Amino acid sequence: MRAVVRDRYGTPGVLRVATLDAPVPGPGEVVVGVAATSLNMADLDHLLGRPRVARVATGLVRPVNRSVGVDLAGTVEAVGADVTTLRPGDRVWADLFDSGHGALADRVRVPASALTRLPDDVPFDVAATTPHSGSLALQCLRYVGPVRPGERVLVNGAGGCVGPFAVQMAKARGGVVTAVDHGDKLPFLRELGADEAVDYTRDDVMQGGRRFDVVVDIADTRSLVAARRCLAPGGRYVxxxxxxxxxxxxALLGPVVGALTGVRMGSFAWRPNQRADLDELAGLLSSGALRPRVDRRYGLDEAVAAFRHLASGAARGKLLITP
Ligand SMILES: NC(=O)c1ccc[n+]([C@@H]2O[C@H](COP(=O)([O-])OP(=O)(O)OC[C@H]3O[C@@H](n4cnc5c(N)ncnc54)[C@H](OP(=O)(O)O)[C@@H]3O)[C@@H](O)[C@H]2O)c1
Known part of the structure; x- marks a missing residue:
């Protein structure tokens, strides 16, 4: 099999395509033929070994795990002797963030418990854009509670990996969405369905006295006090x-300030690769409420170029890799 691997932490140049022995599923494991994967900020962090404190778990000097890639969509090729929930030919998807990574390969061996069935009406190249960043968006919107029709929603940092999902989910629920990101990305934000697109280099919507019912803060550039100021009465900030x-x-002071001032503020306890989240995301993809944008497509041999494009901040949508 062929897989993108790295032997040390570093910029995308540390990546190479290796030819490895064909994987054999052990007890409780499954081998998936990868149809498609896509890049997330988490993949870049994994590559760079950042934040540095995370290296306590991932390897202080060198990464313990050479594999790369979390978003997985593909077909089960082989199952371990005791696996009864899946069989060869099943369509599956997953976020491999806490299951060993390794989606940048033509095959990957994963615990059967990490996989969720992918409905037939969601194409692999659509599914592969979504598990990691789509789940993050879903969980942060769940934290603020249902967006009601007509509510003013601010998505700050809307043009990266997570933001486009948050914009489309808030729109699907009837929110009136203001999306903030770099001026170069404004047409992209409007294409996503944002009612208003704001260039953060020209206009600071969190400072100017405007009020929002919901704030999804992905850029993470403001203090708690500044964030509180842009919430309408009863507003919610995540x-x-x-x-x-x-x-x-x-996360610590937000709930206190919120309780004292009649709003909800905080962050959420992220839980990657939840089957219920993937099932909900599949529903949104099937119904067309979510239409993930793909900026560029790459083969495995072009992984370095794909990571460099991600790191440049120039991507307008997900970077898809098909082995
Ligand atoms: N529980 C949690 O809170 C939790 C859990 C897991 C992961 N995470 C974090 O979630 C993040 C994932 O976000 P992502 O993948 O969407 O990141 P991303 O792709 O880097 O997107 C962030 C966007 O914000 C923009 N931006 C930068 N400065 C801004 C400003 N002042 N105002 C408005 N927008 C600005 C960036 O534009 P430029 O290109 O111009 O910089 C970029 O488009 C990661 O940092 C990860 O660590 C959080």
Whole structure:
């Protein structure tokens, strides 16, 4: 089999395509033929070994895990002797974030428990864009509770990996969405369905006295006090944290400030690869409420170029890799 691997932490140049022995499923395991995968910020973090504190778990000097890639869509090829829930030919998908990574390959061996069945009406190249970043968006919107029709929703940092899912989910629920990101991405934000697209380099919507019913903060650039100021009475704020200090501030103090001032503020306890989330995402993909954008498609041999494009911040949608 062929797989994209890395032997050390570093920029995308550390990646190479290796030819490895064909995987054989052990007890409780399944081998999946990868139809497609896509890149997320988590993949770049995994590659770079950041934040550095995470290396306590992933390998202090060198990464313990050489495999790369979390978003998986494919077909079961072989199952371990005791696996009864899946059989060869089943369509499956997963976020392999806590199941060993390794989706950037033509085959991957994973625990059967990590896989969710993928409905026939969701194409592999659509499914592969969604498990990791789509679940993050779903969980942070769940934290703020249902978006009601007509509510003003601010998605701050809307043009990256998670933001487009949050914009489309909020629109599907009837929200009036203001999407904020770099000026180069404004046409992309409008294509996603945002009612208003704002360039953060020109206009600071969290400072200007505007009020929102829901704030999904993916850019994570503001203090708790600034975030509170842009909430309407009864408003809800959720942080998709990028910085540990900011996460501590919002997750610990947010609920206190919220309770004292009549709003809801905080962050969420992220749980990757939940079957219920993937089933809900499959429903949204089937119904067309979610239409993930693919910016570029790559083969396995082009993984370095794909990661460089992700790292550049220039992508307008997901970067899909088909082995
Ligand atoms: N429980 C949790 O909170 C939790 C759990 C798991 C993961 N995470 C985090 O979730 C994040 C994933 O987000 P992502 O993948 O969507 O990141 P991303 O792809 O980097 O997107 C972030 C976007 O925000 C934009 N941005 C930068 N500065 C901004 C500003 N001042 N105002 C508005 N937008 C700005 C960026 O634009 P530019 O290109 O111009 O910089 C980029 O388009 C990761 O950082 C990960 O660590 C959080």
């Amino acid at each position: 942080l998709v944290a990028r910085r540990i200090g900011s996460f501590a501030e919002k």
